[in-house]
Amino acid sequence: MSKILIRGAKVLGGEPQDVLIDGSLIEAVGTGLSDEGAEVVEADGKVLLPGLVDLHTHLREPGREDSETVLTGTRAAASGGYTAVFAMANTFPVADTAGVVEQVYRLGQEHGYCDVQPIGAVTVGLEGKKLAELGAMHESAASVTVFSDDGKCVDDAVIMRRALEYVKAFGGVVAQHAQEPRLTEGAQMNEGIVSAELGLGGWPAVAEESIIARDVLLAEHVGSRVHICHLSTAGSVEIVRWAKSRGIDVTAEVTPHHLLLTDELVRSYNPVYKVNPPLRTERDVLALREALADGTIDIVATDHAPHPHEDKDCEWAAAAMGMVGLETALSVVQETMVDTGLLTWAGVAERMSFKPAEIGRATGHGRPVSAGEPANLTLVDTEYRGSVDPEGFASRSRNTPYEGRELPGRVTHTWLRGKATLVDGKLT
Amino acid sequence: MQRHLISAADLTRDDAVLILDTAEEMARVADRPIKKLPTLRGRTIVNLFFEDSTRTRISFEAAEKRLSADVINFTAKGSSVSKGESLKDTAQTLEAMGVDAVVIRHGASGAPYRLANSGWIDAAVINAGDGTHQHPTQALLDAFTMRRRLVGRDAGLGQDLAGRQITIVGDVLHSRVARSNVDLLHTLGAEVTLVAPPTLVPVGVETWPCEVSYDLDSTLAKTDAVMMLRVQRERMNAAFFPTEREYSRRYGLDGDRMARMPEHAIVMHPGPMVRGMEITAEVADSERCTVVEQVANGVSIRMAVLYLLLGGNEPALTHARPPVSHHHPSNERSAHTPSAAEEK
Ligand SMILES: [Zn+2]
Numbered sequence: 001m002s003k004i005l006i007r008g009a010k011v012l013g014g015e016p017q018d019v020l021i022d023g024s025l026i027e028a029v030g031t032g033l034s035d036e037g038a039e040v041v042e043a044d045g046k047v048l049l050p051g052l053v054d055l056h057t058h059l060r061e062p063g064r065e066d067s068e069t070v071l072t073g074t075r076a077a078a079s080g081g082y083t084a085v086f087a088m089a090n091t092f093p094v095a096d097t098a099g100v101v102e103q104v105y106r107l108g109q110e111h112g113y114c115d116v117q118p119i120g121a122v123t124v125g126l127e128g129k130k131l132a133e134l135g136a137m138h139e140s141a142a143s144v145t146v147f148s149d150d151g152k153c154v155d156d157a158v159i160m161r162r163a164l165e166y167v168k169a170f171g172g173v174v175a176q177h178a179q180e181p182r183l184t185e186g187a188q189m190n191e192g193i194v195s196a197e198l199g200l201g202g203w204p205a206v207a208e209e210s211i212i213a214r215d216v217l218l219a220e221h222v223g224s225r226v227h228i229c230h231l232s233t234a235g236s237v238e239i240v241r242w243a244k245s246r247g248i249d250v251t252a253e254v255t256p257h258h259l260l261l262t263d264e265l266v267r268s269y270n271p272v273y274k275v276n277p278p279l280r281t282e283r284d285v286l287a288l289r290e291a292l293a294d295g296t297i298d299i300v301a302t303d304h305a306p307h308p309h310e311d312k313d314c315e316w317a318a319a320a321m322g323m324v325g326l327e328t329a330l331s332v333v334q335e336t337m338v339d340t341g342l343l344t345w346a347g348v349a350e351r352m353s354f355k356p357a358e359i360g361r362a363t364g365h366g367r368p369v370s371a372g373e374p375a376n377l378t379l380v381d382t383e384y385r386g387s388v389d390p391e392g393f394a395s396r397s398r399n400t401p402y403e404g405r406e407l408p409g410r411v412t413h414t415w416l417r418g419k420a421t422l423v424d425g426k427l428t
Numbered sequence: 429m430q431r432h433l434i435s436a437a438d439l440t441r442d443d444a445v446l447i448l449d450t451a452e453e454m455a456r457v458a459d460r461p462i463k464k465l466p467t468l469r470g471r472t473i474v475n476l477f478f479e480d481s482t483r484t485r486i487s488f489e490a491a492e493k494r495l496s497a498d499v500i501n502f503t504a505k506g507s508s509v510s511k512g513e514s515l516k517d518t519a520q521t522l523e524a525m526g527v528d529a530v531v532i533r534h535g536a537s538g539a540p541y542r543l544a545n546s547g548w549i550d551a552a553v554i555n556a557g558d559g560t561h562q563h564p565t566q567a568l569l570d571a572f573t574m575r576r577r578l579v580g581r582d583a584g585l586g587q588d589l590a591g592r593q594i595t596i597v598g599d600v601l602h603s604r605v606a607r608s609n610v611d612l613l614h615t616l617g618a619e620v621t622l623v624a625p626p627t628l629v630p631v632g633v634e635t636w637p638c639e640v641s642y643d644l645d646s647t648l649a650k651t652d653a654v655m656m657l658r659v660q661r662e663r664m665n666a667a668f669f670p671t672e673r674e675y676s677r678r679y680g681l682d683g684d685r686m687a688r689m690p691e692h693a694i695v696m697h698p699g700p701m702v703r704g705m706e707i708t709a710e711v712a713d714s715e716r717c718t719v720v721e722q723v724a725n726g727v728s729i730r731m732a733v734l735y736l737l738l739g740g741n742e743p744a745l746t747h748a749r750p751p752v753s754h755h756h757p758s759n760e761r762s763a764h765t766p767s768a769a770e771e772k
Contacts, residue, residue, distance in 0.1 A: 188537075196632030199537040199561030199604060204631070268545070269538030313546075315515050317536035317559070 003027070004418070005035045009043030009379060011369050013345025016045060021375040024417035028371050041413060043379060047345050050353040051083025051376030051414065053365050054326065055146070055175070055253060056229060056301035059085070059116065061107065062100070063092025068306035068396045070107035073326070074114040076304070076395035078421035080326040081378035081411035082114055084357065084365040085304075089121040090151040096121035096132035098140035105142035113421050117362055120144040122163045122174060126152050131163060138170045145361045148175035150229055151276075153211060155181050160215060164224035171361065173251075175227040176215050178236070179277065183207035188317060190263040190278040198266060200316065203278045205233040212236050216243035216250050225249035227359055230303050232258045232277040234287035241296045251359050253301035254288050256332035257323055261285075261401055271312045271319030272401050275305070292351060293342040299356045302329045306397030324395050328388060330380060331407035338382075339408060345382075364417075379413035386410065394427055429736055432544040432553040436564040436612040441588060444616055448572050449585050450732035451725070457494060458728070467739045468497035471528045476518065477503045477556070478534045483699065484556050487723070488531050488565075491730035495739070500527070515539060516548050523549040529738055530554070537561035537604075552737050560602050566698055567608035569729040571616055573722050574653050577694050590617030595647045597623040597679055598657030598706050599668075601630050605698045606657060610638050621647050625679065627668040628659075644679055648688045655696040656681050656706045672705060682708040686716065694718050 004021040011017050011029065018033035019026060054077065060068035068076075070087075077085045087104050089095035095104060101118035108116025120137035124130045126149045137144040147167060154160045154176060163174050184207045189195050191202025212228055216239065219226040228240065231252045243250045257275060262282050265273045273279060291297040305322025312319050333352065337343040343351070357366025367373040387406045390398040414422035421428055429443050439447070457463055473492045475485050485501065492499045504518060515534070522530060529552040532540045537559030544553035557563040575584040578592055594613050600606045600622050613620050620638035622629065633640055641647055648654065659679075661672060669675045676682075686695065695707075695717045703709050711717060 191631050193632040193635045196630035196636070197607070199559050199607060202631060269541045270546075313516060315534065315536045315539040315542050317538075318515075 003038035004041060004415070004420075005033060005038040006041045006043050006048060006377070006379065007035070009046055009048035010345070011048045012349050013047050016043070019048060019369065019377070021415065021418045024375055024419075026369065026371055026373050026375050029369060041379070046412065047380045047382050048369060049081070049345065049349050049378045049380060050366060050369055051378050051416065052081045052330065052352045053356040053360070053362055054082050054085040054302050054304070054329070055299060055356040055360050056150070057085040057087055057304045057326065058090065058306065058322070059087045059104070060091065060306060062103065067308050070104060070116060071111045071113075072394065072396040073304070073306070074108060074111055074116060075427050076324070076326040076393060077114040078414045078416070078427060079394045079411065080328070081330050081380065081414050082326060083376040083378070083414065083416045084115040084117060084362050085326070086117045086119050086146055086360050088150045089119050089148060090126060094121050094125050095119065096124050096126070098133065098136045098142075101137050101142040101144050102140050112416070112419070113427070114416060115362070115365065117146075117360060118142045118144055119146045119148050119150070119175065122147045122149045122154050123159060128152060128154055128156055128159060131159070131166065134163070134167055134172065135170065138172060145170070145172045146175055146227070146359075147172055148177065148229065150175065150177040153177050153179040153181060155211070157214060157218070161218050161222060164219055164226060165222045168224050173225050173227050173359065175229050176211065177229045178208045178211035178215070180207040180211050187278070189266050189274070190280050192263065192281060194263045194266055198269070200266070205235050205280070208233055208277055209235040209239055212239050216240070216248050219250060220246065220248045225251070228252040230255050230258065230277055230301065231288070231297060232280050232284065234284045237287050237291040237296055241291070244296065251298040252296070253299045254292055254297045255303045256300060256325055256329045256336075257401060258288055259285060259292070259300075259336040260332050265401070269316045271314065271316050272323070272399055272403070274316060274319050274321050275323050276321040289336055289340070289342055292337060293347070299351050299359065300329065300333055301356065302326050306395055307399045308397060312399050322399065324393070324397050324400050327393050327395060328400060328402050328407065330411060331409045332402070334382060334409040335407055375415050375418040377413075377415045378411055381410045381412050382408065384408065384410040431737070433564050433733055433737065434541050434544055434553065434555045435562045436567040436608040436615075439564070439612065439615060441615050441617070444568070444571065444612060445586060445588055447568055447729065447732050447736060448575060450736060451568075451572050451728040452581065452585060454731040454735070455725075455728040464494055464496055466496050467735055468492070468495040470498070471738055472498045472500065472526060473529045473531060473734065474500040474502055474522050474527045475556075476522070476530050476532045477501070478515070478532070478539070479557070481533055481557065483723070484533060487726040488556060488730050490727045491734055494727070495731055495734055497734070515543065516546075519543055519548045523551065527551045529734065531556050533557045535559055554733060554737065557604055559604065561604050561607065563604040563608050564612070565726070565730055565733060566605050567612040568733070569722055569726040570609055570655065570696060570698070571612055572725045572729055573696065573718050574694070576725075577718065578652055578692070588616040589613060592618040592652045593621070593650050594618050595621045595623055595651040595654045596657065597644060597654060597681070599628045599659045599663065600624045600633070600657070601628045603657050609655065610636050614638065621651075623647055623679065625669050625675075628663070645685065645688070648685055649690070651689055651693055653694045653696055654681065654689065655698070656701075658698070658700065658702055659706045661702070661705065676705055680706050680708065681711050683710045686711050686714065696722060699723070
C-alpha cells in the first residue's frame with residue numbers, strides 16, 4: 001500500500017500538523033514531513049479526528065433491506081466520518097445467536113467501508129423472557145461484547161440483573177433502552193405541554209428515569225458495568241451524575257437529535273420528528289448538552305434508524321419511530337457543542353471516538369492520532385456551512401429531521417486502516 | 429378565515445363571531461318551506477370518515493345538502509386506519525375526482541392537519557374530529573348554543589361570550605371536545621373551568637387558558653353552563669377511577685347538583701350520553717338540558733363553516749335581509765332548525 005501525507009491538518013483541533021500514513025498505520029505526525037512517494041492530501045486547516053465510532057446504529061440487515069443494508073449503512077457511516085459502528089440487534093431474525101451476529105460482522109468486513117461490530121440481543125427474540133446465548137455470541141467470530149434489546153427495554157428486573165452479572169465473565173456490557181413499558185403504552189411523544197395540546201399519547205420522562213435509577217442500583221449491587229442508551233431527559237442526567245458520584249460503573253450516550261431538537265417540532269405532526277425516546281423540552285436539551293460537556297454523559301451515539309419513505313409519509317400515529325443520523329451527527333455536534341463553546345474538538349474526539357470504542361471494546365478504533373496507531377481518521381471542514389439535502393445521503397433512507405436546515409461542518413475524508421473510504425466528500 | 433378548519437385555536441374572535449352570526453342566518457333557512465340554498469351548487473364535498481360517527485356524518489351531510497353541494501360519503505373505518513398509506517392514497521384518489529372540500533374524521537390526532545399541510549391534496553380540509561386533539565365544529569355549535577341561551581338569538585348577533593362562566597366536566601384527557609371548547613370559549617371571552625378526577629386531566633394542562641378543579645360541587649353555584657363529557661366505562665379498567673358508582677357520585681350531574689346551579693344555567697352534552705354515568709336521566713331529560721338543540725345547531729354551524737370556507741364571495745342568503753336588522757321572536761326554545769335526523 002502506498003503512503004498518504006495529510007498536510008496541514010489541525011489534529012484534534014490543535015496547531016496544523018502533517019500526518020503520514022503508511023499502509024494501515026500512522027507512520028509519523030509532525031511538521032514539515034516529507035511527501036516523497038506519498039499521495040498528498042492538502043488539509044488546509046481542516047480538523048483531523050480519529051475515525052468516529054458509533055455505539056448505536058440500526059443497519060436493518062437482515063430483514064429490512066428496504067430501509068438499509070450493511071452496505072448502504074456503512075457507506076452512510078463512512079460519509080459521516082465513522083470507521084466503526086455497532087449494529088443493533090433488532091433485525092429480522094433478531095441478532096440473538098452466533099450465526100446472525102457473524103453474518104452481520106462478515107458483511108461489514110466484505111464491504112470494507114466501515115467496521116461493523118454487531119450487538120447481541122440480551123434476550124431471545126428481544127422478548128425479555130429468556131437470556132440469549134450471550135457467551136456463544138461473545139465467542140463467535142463477531143466477538144460480541146455489547147448486548148442490548150434496544151427498541152425494547154429489558155424491563156424485568158430479574159432478567160436485567162442476571163444479564164448484568166452474566167456478561168461480567170467476558171467483560172461484556174448491557175446497553176439498556178430505558179423505557180418502562182406500562183408507563184408508555186400508546187405513547188406517541190414526550191408527555192408535557194405539547195402532548196396535552198396535540199392530544200397525542202404521552203411518553204413521560206419518568207418512564208426513562210425510573211428504569212435508569214433501577215439499573216444503576218442493580219449494577220452497583222452486582223458490581224457490573226451498565227450502559228444507558230440515548231439518555232433524553234434532565235432527570236436522567238441527574239440520576240447518572242449521582243450514580244457516577246457513587247462510583248457506579250455506568251456510561252451513557254446521547255443522540256445528536258436530542259442535543260438539538262425539541263418537542264415543539266411535533267406541532268407540525270410531521271412524523272419525521274417521531275423518535276423513541278421522543279424529542280423532549282428545551283430544558284432537557286440544555287441539560288443534555290451540559291452533561292455531555294462535563295462528562296456525565298460519556299458519548300454521542302446516533303441511534304441511526306432508517307425507515308422507508310412510506311413509513312413516514314403518513315399520519316403521526318401510523319408512522320415508524322426513528323431518524324437517520326450517521327451523515328449529520330458530526331455537524332449537529334459541531335452546532336450544539338463546539339460552536340457554542342461547550343466542547344473543543346479534542347472533546348469531540350473523546351466523545352465520538354475514544355470513549356465509545358472503549359465502552360464497546362472496539363480494538364483498533366478510538367486510538368490517538370500518533371505514530372504506530374491504526375490509520376482510522378476523519379478529516380472535517382469545520383468552516384463549511386450548508387443546508388442538509390437528504391437526496392445526497394448514502395443511506396438508503398431519507399428520514400432526517402434536518403432537511404433544509406443549515407448546519408456547520410462537513411466530513412471530506414475518511415480513512416479506514418489507511419484505505420480512503422471517503423475522498424473530497426465522495427465515497428470511494 | 430384560513431382555508432381549512434383544523435383547530436378551534438386557529439380561529440380569531442372575529443372569525444368565530446362571524447361563523448356564529450352566519451349560522452344564525454343559516455338557521456333561518458330551516459324556517460322556510462324549502463330548506464335549500466343554491467350556494468354550493470356544483471361543488472363536491474366528501475365526508476371521509478375513518479372512524480364511526482353516524483351523528484357527525486349525518487350532520488355534515490345535512491349541512492352540505494342544504495347548501496346544494498354534491499356529497500360523497502366515504503367510510504373507511506377499521507383496517508385502513510392501522511396503516512398510514514391509506515390516508516394519503518385515499519386523499520389522492522379524492523383529489524383526482526376533483527373534490528372541493530374534505531370533511532375528515534380520523535382516530536389519529538393530527539390526521540386532518542397532515543392532510544391539509546402535506547401537499548397530498550389541494551381541497552379545503554374540515555376537521556370533524558381527530559383522535560384526542562380537536563373537534564372544532566363541535567366547539568362552534570356549543571358556543572352557538574350558549575350564545576343563544578345565555579345572550580339571546582338576536583341580542584347575540586355580533587356578540588361573544590365575554591364573562592360567562594363555563595364548566596366542563598369529565599374525561600378531559602381523552603376529549604377533543606374539551607380541548608376545542610377551551611380554545612374557542614377562551615377566544616370568545618368566556619371563563620372556563622375544567623372539572624375532572626386528576627387522572628383524567630392531562631399532564632401539561634397548566635398552560636391551557638382555563639382553571640382546573642377536582643371538585644364539581646364548588647364550581648356549580650357560579651356556572652352559566654355546565655358541559656358534561658362522555659366517560660367511557662372502559663376507563664375504569666385502566667385505573668382512571670375505581671368504579672362507575674364512585675365516578676358518578678363525585679363527578680356525575682344529578683338533580684340535586686343541578687338544583688344548585690343558577691336559575692338560568694344550562695346543561696350541555698356533546699352526546700352520546702351515558703345515562704347513569706356522567707348524567708342522570710332526570711337531568712338529561714330536563715328543560716335545562718340542551719342536547720337536542722345542540723344537534724340542531726350543529727347543522728347550522730356546519731352550513732356556516734362550509735359556506736365561509738367554500739362559497740365565501742357570494743351572499744349566503746340571496747333574499748335575506750341583513751342579519752342585524754332582522755327581528756325575530758326571542759323565544760329561543762321555539763327557534764328550532766330541523767334536527768339532523770329529520771333531514772333526508
Ligand atoms: Zn433505543
